Amino acid sequence: MSLDGKWSDLPIIQRRFFIYxxxxxxxxxxxxxxxxYLQVVSYDDLQERSIRNRTRMLSLDAPRGPIFDRNxxxxxDSRPAFQISVMRQDVEDRVQLLQSLAExxxxxxxxxxxRWQEGRRFPVYRPIPLASDVSREMMERVQEHSFDLxxxxxxxxxxxxxxxxxxxxxxxxxxxxxxxxxxxxxxxxDYRGGDFVGKTALERAFxxxxxxxxxxxxxxxxVKGKLMRQLQMESPRPGSKVYLxxxxxxxxxxxxAFGEESGAAVALDxxxxxxxxxxxxxxxxxxxxxxxxxxxxxxALAKDKRFPLQNKxxxxxxxxxxxxxxxxxxAAMREGIAGPEHKxxxxxxxxxxxxxxxxxxxHGHGETDMIKALxxxxxxxxxxxxxxxxxxxxxxxxxxxxxxxxVGYPLPGEKSGVMPSQEWKHDRYNKPWYAGETVIAxxxxxxxxxxxxxxxxxxxALANQGNVLKPNVISRVEDxxxxxxxxxxxxxxxxxxxxxxxxxxxxxxMIQVVNDQRGTGTYAHLEEATVAGKSxxxxxxRRKSDEEEEVEEEDGKIPYRFRPHALxxxxxxxxxxxxxxxxxxxxxxxxxxxxxxxxxxxIQRYLELKVQRAAQSGEEP
Amino acid sequence: xxxxxxxxxxxxxxxxxxxxxxxxxxxxxxxATLSWGAMSAPLYLKQGLWLLGGVLIxxxxxxxxxxxxxxxxxxxxxxxxxxxxxxxxxGHTSMGATRWINLGFFNLQPSEVIKLAVVLVLARIFSxxxxxxxxxxxxxxxxxxxxxxxxxxxxxxPDLGTALMVIFIAGxxxxxxxxxxxxxxALFILGLIAVSAGWFGLHDYQRARVMTFLNPxxxxxxxxYHIIQSKIAVGSGGLVGKGFAQGSQSQLSFLPERxxxxxxxxxxxxxxxxxxxxxxTCYLFMIAWGLYIARQASDRFGxxxxxxxxxxxxxxxxxxxxxxxxLLPVVGVPLPLxxxxxxxxxxxMIGVGLLMNVSMRRFMF
Numbered sequence: 001m002s003l004d005g006k007w008s009d010l011p012i013i014q015r016r017f018f019i020y021x022x023x024x025x026x027x028x029x030x031x032x033x034x035x036x037y038l039q040v041v042s043y044d045d046l047q048e049r050s051i052r053n054r055t056r057m058l059s060l061d062a063p064r065g066p067i068f069d070r071n072x073x074x075x076x077d078s079r080p081a082f083q084i085s086v087m088r089q090d091v092e093d094r095v096q097l098l099q100s101l102a103e104x105x106x107x108x109x110x111x112x113x114x115r116w117q118e119g120r121r122f123p124v125y126r127p128i129p130l131a132s133d134v135s136r137e138m139m140e141r142v143q144e145h146s147f148d149l150x151x152x153x154x155x156x157x158x159x160x161x162x163x164x165x166x167x168x169x170x171x172x173x174x175x176x177x178x179x180x181x182x183x184x185x186x187x188x189x190d191y192r193g194g195d196f197v198g199k200t201a202l203e204r205a206f207x208x209x210x211x212x213x214x215x216x217x218x219x220x221x222x223v224k225g226k227l228m229r230q231l232q233m234e235s236p237r238p239g240s241k242v243y244l245x246x247x248x249x250x251x252x253x254x255x256x257a258f259g260e261e262s263g264a265a266v267a268l269d270x271x272x273x274x275x276x277x278x279x280x281x282x283x284x285x286x287x288x289x290x291x292x293x294x295x296x297x298x299x300a301l302a303k304d305k306r307f308p309l310q311n312k313x314x315x316x317x318x319x320x321x322x323x324x325x326x327x328x329x330x331a332a333m334r335e336g337i338a339g340p341e342h343k344x345x346x347x348x349x350x351x352x353x354x355x356x357x358x359x360x361x362x363h364g365h366g367e368t369d370m371i372k373a374l375x376x377x378x379x380x381x382x383x384x385x386x387x388x389x390x391x392x393x394x395x396x397x398x399x400x401x402x403x404x405x406x407v408g409y410p411l412p413g414e415k416s417g418v419m420p421s422q423e424w425k426h427d428r429y430n431k432p433w434y435a436g437e438t439v440i441a442x443x444x445x446x447x448x449x450x451x452x453x454x455x456x457x458x459x460x461a462l463a464n465q466g467n468v469l470k471p472n473v474i475s476r477v478e479d480x481x482x483x484x485x486x487x488x489x490x491x492x493x494x495x496x497x498x499x500x501x502x503x504x505x506x507x508x509x510m511i512q513v514v515n516d517q518r519g520t521g522t523y524a525h526l527e528e529a530t531v532a533g534k535s536x537x538x539x540x541x542r543r544k545s546d547e548e549e550e551v552e553e554e555d556g557k558i559p560y561r562f563r564p565h566a567l568x569x570x571x572x573x574x575x576x577x578x579x580x581x582x583x584x585x586x587x588x589x590x591x592x593x594x595x596x597x598x599x600x601x602x603i604q605r606y607l608e609l610k611v612q613r614a615a616q617s618g619e620e621p
Numbered sequence: 622x623x624x625x626x627x628x629x630x631x632x633x634x635x636x637x638x639x640x641x642x643x644x645x646x647x648x649x650x651x652x653a654t655l656s657w658g659a660m661s662a663p664l665y666l667k668q669g670l671w672l673l674g675g676v677l678i679x680x681x682x683x684x685x686x687x688x689x690x691x692x693x694x695x696x697x698x699x700x701x702x703x704x705x706x707x708x709x710x711x712g713h714t715s716m717g718a719t720r721w722i723n724l725g726f727f728n729l730q731p732s733e734v735i736k737l738a739v740v741l742v743l744a745r746i747f748s749x750x751x752x753x754x755x756x757x758x759x760x761x762x763x764x765x766x767x768x769x770x771x772x773x774x775x776x777x778x779p780d781l782g783t784a785l786m787v788i789f790i791a792g793x794x795x796x797x798x799x800x801x802x803x804x805x806x807a808l809f810i811l812g813l814i815a816v817s818a819g820w821f822g823l824h825d826y827q828r829a830r831v832m833t834f835l836n837p838x839x840x841x842x843x844x845x846y847h848i849i850q851s852k853i854a855v856g857s858g859g860l861v862g863k864g865f866a867q868g869s870q871s872q873l874s875f876l877p878e879r880x881x882x883x884x885x886x887x888x889x890x891x892x893x894x895x896x897x898x899x900x901x902t903c904y905l906f907m908i909a910w911g912l913y914i915a916r917q918a919s920d921r922f923g924x925x926x927x928x929x930x931x932x933x934x935x936x937x938x939x940x941x942x943x944x945x946x947x948l949l950p951v952v953g954v955p956l957p958l959x960x961x962x963x964x965x966x967x968x969x970m971i972g973v974g975l976l977m978n979v980s981m982r983r984f985m986f
Contacts, residue, residue, distance in 0.1 A: 017916045028905045034946050038856040039894040046856025054869045222873040
């Protein structure tokens with residue numbers, strides 16, 4: 001091959017250049033075809049995937065609906081609370097971070113560690129809450145150190161706010177984090193882990209009304225899930241407003257009247273059945289639950305022998321004792337067993353089938369008629385009349401008054417109490433009924449058990465002379481546009497027919513209980529209005545023998561758990577009743593002395609408030 | 622040394638297209654690294670300095686006649702092989718592979734340098750021994766040895782991508798020089814045997830990359846992540862793109878290695894098909910211009926030199942683009958003038974300098 005002339009001018013080499021140029025062009029065309037395929041043909045799919053890559057929907061918790069009393073007084077609200085949370089993917093050294101945070105917040109580092117572990121089930125872009133509802137001071141301290149705390153953020157979240165120190169806690173109930181089981185159930189379909197839901201009472205039963213609508217935030221995140229900016233936002237809508245039948249001021253008065261004792265008190269409007277106040281003692285602080293209750297706090301409440309978490313108004317079951325005697329008297333009159341003038345001689349005890357049943361008054365009441373028997377709570381009179389009446393008639397009358405079955409409390413948790421009959425005993429124990437059991441049932445002891453609410457319903461029916469009312473605690477539910485979603489109406493469950501004379505005799509007896517010097521309920525006496533009432537002192541454990549009784553009485557006092565319960569039922573004003581009250585002081589020993597004053601103070605406050613409000617509304621126009 | 626004809630024949634077209642491409646690349650780097658926040662020396666500025674340095678090197682290369690290089694080709698080749706051996710024994714290890722020599726201000730990658738050395742040494746051999754009949758199998762022992770020696774050393778690092786690049790570049794030159802039909806068939810069969818034997822010699826990560834390339838969706842968060850995110854970035858760019866610095870895949874860091882191997886994905890996401898069409902046309906023009914320079918070269922050494930440099934650029938572009946758009950496995954080959962990196966920029970600019978050198982001396986004998 002000669003080197004003369006350019007080698008590349010040879011046709012064969014020229015062809016090779018042409019082929020190479022063509023090949024390069026074809027390869028580039030192929031690349032462009034592929035790019036076309038991605039950018040034009042697959043555009044919709046890949047574009048959507050790029051959007052899914054970078055956007056996240058965050059939900060914003062809605063404030064729970066507020067709860068008001070019957071007069072529109074705010075009882076429970078939602079307030080913004082500072083929460084210290086952490087974005088996992090921004091954390092460099094977890095141990096170090098939790099350590100510094102624990103020092104700043106003055107909490108145990110193990111607690112923070114536990115909350116971190118619990119929060120790991122959330123998706124990465126969701127912050128893990130480490131400390132809920134911290135004070136502004138704490139929040140500012142964390143903010144100052146934010147540079148040394150990478151990943152720590154301060155969130156503002158709605159939290160339940162109890163404006164009156166958690167009064168009526170048992171009626172309202174408490175909140176708690178949603179459980180795995182709840183999350184799986186159909187009722188909580190659109191909830192997610194970490195949400196707070198109503199766990200008991202009103203908060204539980206009215207969850208659908210109270211929860212509100214969550215808001216949503218569409219945000220842009222980077223590859224680590226770090227929040228870059230907000231794209232869209234829909235604000236959360238707070239839950240609906242619930243108005244109770246409770247009168248906040250009366251509720252406060254009932255609570256403070258109770259003092260440190262255990263037990264329950266409930267006040268009803270005798271015309272409507274509205275619950276005006278309900279107190280259960282001891283109580284608990286629902287605010288502890290609002291931010292997630294600590295294990296030791298929970299254990300202290302759950303293990304307390306005095307059952308602070310139980311609403312004793314509806315779930316405490318007590319022998320009604322002498323507060324039951326009006327039923328016996330009314331039934332006896334209806335059945336023609338004993339009229340008002342029916343006399344029994346009380347010598348302090350009554351004998352049936354070889355057993356002696358004592359009157360509470362050791363030496364007896366002597367010659368006793370119905371009024372006196374009620375006034376001075378003569379047990380012997382009722383033993384004899386009750387026995388004559390028979391357990392089944394007695395049971396029927398009591399059931400008509402609402403005992404022995406739930407009275408229709410609108411929220412969950414109501415107990416039915418016990419009103420025994422021959423059939424009941426046969427079903428329950430497969431044993432025949434004994435006469436002695438009728439004797440003690442006649443003074444509200446033995447098998448008989450009633451809740452304070454049942455006693456209040458009974459008392460209201462005695463006051464209004466025949467209407468057994470359905471007790472009500474919810475007045476209405478309203479949304480934020482003023483639409484009424486639920487409105488409760490007074491409901492008469494049963495109308496009882498007794499003669500006028502029968503009603504009047506019982507009323508007279510109850511008036512004398514409180515207003516006669518010989519009465520057992522003089523502690524409930526009021527100057528402002530006539531109070532009609534009945535005391536009750538019911539045995540907690542049956543004393544088997546006198547010897548045993550003596551053993552128990554060490555240093556002149558019976559041990560607390562064996563002391564009898566003190567009960568008092570009352571209504572006022574006696575001539576034109578408006579309010580009925582039932583009080584149980586657990587182990588209060590004397591119905592008149594321990595429970596009477598509580599009933600008295602509730603009624604007194606009721607009357608005061610009525611005068612005050614009348615004066616106020618009089619001034620306004 | 623420099624006479625007037627050289628100035629007149631200076632290849633402005635090549636210089637302009639190269640600077641234009643590198644300029645777009647720097648702009649793209651600016652966008653790709655925007656999310657990194659303020660840095661004392663932003664990458665796009667560093668890349669700008671590398672470009673400046675690269676242009677100076679290219680101009681310097683134009684100062685002397687490329688024909689002197691024919692003499693130095695062997696020395697340069699031996700030196701490069703030495704560096705490769707040095708790297709294998711004493712080099713810096715990064716991500717499981719040993720590839721760099723630390724020169725203090727900059728990490729030198731001998732596997733980049735060897736590509737130029739192979740181009741030079743093959744240009745020398747082919748220009749001297751080429752015939753119109755083409756090479757026979759036994760005439761190829763020297764070129765084959767000179768090609769396979771660095772390939773084996775690079776595979777040892779291990780760096781499959783660069784080893785394949787060397788084979789592609791050398792193959793392109795050899796094919797152009799001409800091989801007899803039977804020899805071609807024999808080489809093809811040998812190649813097939815080598816590939817199937819090589820599969821078992823591959824490192825696990827290399828095999829995983831090939832498998833991932835075949836089915837990226839099988840492991841979307843692991844080794845398939847790069848390809849999937851890159852395809853999403855390119856595809857979501859659509860016809861006209863999301864706009865400069867507006868690509869969510871790149872700005873929010875879903876796209877990995879976006880300043881180096883996946884720089885093109887950033888561009889595709891933000892400029893769309895329209896941008897890609899223009900960019901690829903520019904690259905193709907650069908390749909075609911390189912072939913034109915080879916064709917116009919005044920001697921065979923110049924022709925093979927220009928052809929080799931053009932092949933080198935071509936294969937880098939094709940393998941990188943093929944990789945980021947999911948046509949080829951992820952092998953870690955930078956896109957010339959676009960991916961961040963001093964070695965790549967300098968190697969490319971040395972190549973450009975050689976092309977310009979050949980181009981401006983096309984009328985000189």
